[in-house]
Amino acid sequence: MMFEFDEYIKLLAGLLSVVDPIAAIPLFISLTVHRSPEERREVARVCALAVGAVLLITLITGKFLLELFGISIPAFQIAGGIVISFMGVSMLQASHDRSRNTPEERAESFGKESIAIVPMAIPLLSGPGAMSTVIVSHSLNNSWSYDLIACCVIATVALAVLLCLVMADKIADFLGTTGMNVITRVFGLIILSIAVEYITQGLVEVFPMLVLAA
Numbered sequence: 001m002m003f004e005f006d007e008y009i010k011l012l013a014g015l016l017s018v019v020d021p022i023a024a025i026p027l028f029i030s031l032t033v034h035r036s037p038e039e040r041r042e043v044a045r046v047c048a049l050a051v052g053a054v055l056l057i058t059l060i061t062g063k064f065l066l067e068l069f070g071i072s073i074p075a076f077q078i079a080g081g082i083v084i085s086f087m088g089v090s091m092l093q094a095s096h097d098r099s100r101n102t103p104e105e106r107a108e109s110f111g112k113e114s115i116a117i118v119p120m121a122i123p124l125l126s127g128p129g130a131m132s133t134v135i136v137s138h139s140l141n142n143s144w145s146y147d148l149i150a151c152c153v154i155a156t157v158a159l160a161v162l163l164c165l166v167m168a169d170k171i172a173d174f175l176g177t178t179g180m181n182v183i184t185r186v187f188g189l190i191i192l193s194i195a196v197e198y199i200t201q202g203l204v205e206v207f208p209m210l211v212l213a214a
Contacts, residue, residue, distance in 0.1 A: 004149055011137055011153045014194045016189035018084065018129045019051065019157055020091070021164035022180055024120065028168050031115045037046030043116045044165035050121035052158030055134055058126075059150055062135035071140045073108070080132030085195035087129045091188025092182040125161060129191070136198055 032040045066076055138150060164171060175183070 004145065007141070007146065008149050009139055011150060012156055013190060015055075015130060015133050015153055015157050016160060017190040017194075018133050019125050019161065020184060020187050021125065021161045022171070022175075022183050022187075023091070024124055024161075025164060025168045025172055025180065026035045027179070028049045028125065028165050029119065029172060031120075040168075043114075043120070043192060044162055045153070046114075046116035047120045047125070047165060048094050048158045048162035050117045051161050052154055054126040055130060055154045055157070056151065058074075058134045059138055059147065059154065062131070063139050066139070067110060071134075072206075074205035075203040076132075077136050077198045078206070081195040081198030081202060083132055084129050085189050088188045088190075088192030088195055091184050092192065094184055095186075118166075132193070140201075143211070160162065177181065 028044075032043055035043070037170070066073065134150070134154075172180070
């Protein structure tokens with residue numbers, strides 16, 4: 001039980017840092033500023049459900065897709081680690097990460113009626129970084145018990161997204177820009193560490209002579 005709880009906390013820390021619902025609060029507020037409180041809650045609910053669904057589908061189909069395209073787990077570890085590392089560096093600088101969404105996509109979103117799924121859920125919250133984290137962790141721990149832990153983590157992350165968006169105004173007022181940037185930087189350091197681990201493990205698998213050389 002302790003081992004499983006440790007795995008839960010480890011995956012939760014990594015996935016929650018990559019999803020980073022705190023960083024989505026400013027965009028959510030700006031996109032829903034002219035909507036009623038009921039409409040904003042509905043957007044938050046649909047967005048959280050979409051994030052959970054996307055990550056759950058990724059968990060189920062990720063390894064199959066890698067096998068379908070003939071991509072090895074170590075190669076995907078390295079690629080996923082690089083994607084996540086770019087996100088981590090961007091978050092450490094508290095700057096916008098283009099892998100989540102581009103300025104053009106954000107501008108287009110202001111004219112949309114429904115923004116819960118695009119761009120909030122995809123690609124802002126459950127984008128390439130979150131998908132890579134789920135696929136790599138599942139591939140490295142291929143067991144039913146770990147899949148159950150991963151499902152619990154995904155449900156927890158979706159709940160965190162819901163709470164952050166429903167309480168977006170209160171969180172923004174309480175933390176302010178500086179507070180949200182501090183949290184984003186902490187999350188950035190966590191996912192940068194995860195990225196280094198993914199890349200290192202992948203390189204060791206691809207180039208086993210690196211272990212012998214060390």
